[in-house]
Amino acid sequence: MEIHRTNLDGVVEIRAKRSGDDRGWFSETYKELSLHDAGININFVQDNESFSASIGTLRGLHYQTKPHAQDKVIRVISGSILDVAVDIRRDSPSFGQHVAIRLTADDGNQLLVPAGFAHGFCTLEPNTRVAYKVSGQYAPDCERSIRWNDSDLAIPWPLPATGPILSSKDEMAPFLADQPDLF
Numbered sequence: 001m002e003i004h005r006t007n008l009d010g011v012v013e014i015r016a017k018r019s020g021d022d023r024g025w026f027s028e029t030y031k032e033l034s035l036h037d038a039g040i041n042i043n044f045v046q047d048n049e050s051f052s053a054s055i056g057t058l059r060g061l062h063y064q065t066k067p068h069a070q071d072k073v074i075r076v077i078s079g080s081i082l083d084v085a086v087d088i089r090r091d092s093p094s095f096g097q098h099v100a101i102r103l104t105a106d107d108g109n110q111l112l113v114p115a116g117f118a119h120g121f122c123t124l125e126p127n128t129r130v131a132y133k134v135s136g137q138y139a140p141d142c143e144r145s146i147r148w149n150d151s152d153l154a155i156p157w158p159l160p161a162t163g164p165i166l167s168s169k170d171e172m173a174p175f176l177a178d179q180p181d182l183f
Contacts, residue, residue, distance in 0.1 A: 001034035006099045009092070011085045011117065012040070013101055014073065014110040027108055029075060030133065040112065042071045044133040049077070052123045052130075058157065058164035060120015061086055061146040061173070065181040068139035069115035072132050079128025080104040081121040082158055086146065088176070089116040089183045096176060098155055105129075116183040118146050122157050122164065144181055145173035152176055 002015040014035075018025040035042070050059065061084070064070050074083055086098040102124070103109055113119045121130065148157065148170055157164065 001028070001031055003035075003038040003040075006101070008085060008087050008094050008097060008099045008117070010112075010114040011099050012038075012112045014112060016108055016110070018108060029108070029110070030073070042114075042135050044071075044073070044135050046134045046137060047131065048134060049129060049131045052079075052128045052165075053126060054165055055123055055126055056160040056162065056164050057123040057128075058120065058148055058159070058166055058170065060084065060170065061118040061148060062120060063088060063118045063144050063146075064136065064139055064142040065144060066142075066183070068136050068142040069183070071115050071135040072113045072119055073110055074103065074113065074119070074121070074130060074132040075108070075110040076103045076105045077129040077131050078105045079123060079125035080106075081123055081128060081130060083111045083121045084119070084155055085111065085113040086118040086153060086155075086176075087116070088118050088146070088179070092116075096152060098153055100155065120148060122159065124158060144179065145169055146179060147173045147175045150175045
């Protein structure tokens with residue numbers, strides 16, 4: 001397993017080694033010991049999966065507040081996404097900055113998004129399936145969203161000409177500057 005640091009402290013790209021032959025390949029997509037060796041000590045308690053039928057489906061930017069904040073490891077099972085993490089730690093020198101990484105089923109790369117970051121993604125292919133591990137249970141009372149197109153964040157979403165496909169929650173999400181519950 002290879003760990004690649006990003007420009008945001010705590011957000012890392014994970015590349016699991018694939019061993020293959022004429023039948024295909026095998027990969028350890030999660031290995032606690034490898035993460036521990038890289039200084040990442042997270043106890044994951046739940047696996048989630050989403051399916052998006054259309055290109056341009058945008059999910060996010062989401063996070064949960066304390067005491068139910070979540071660390072996440074995101075990977076694509078089929079298709080591809082632009083995966084985004086936004087630093088929402090008020091005292092961080094990179095507050096409001098983001099990292100965007102293309103995750104694909106073919107590459108098998110993953111993104112670790114720690115608590116203290118909002119997370120979202122946009123599908124780049126039809127019929128995209130995304131799996132993610134989380135370190136905390138879903139807690140609706142702690143769930144928050146930030147507006148996907150907040151100009152202060154300036155995220156370059158790769159959207160089709162028709163625009164994003166959004167949930168009603170994401171359409172109505174407040175801007176970062178209007179968030180009372182950050183880290």
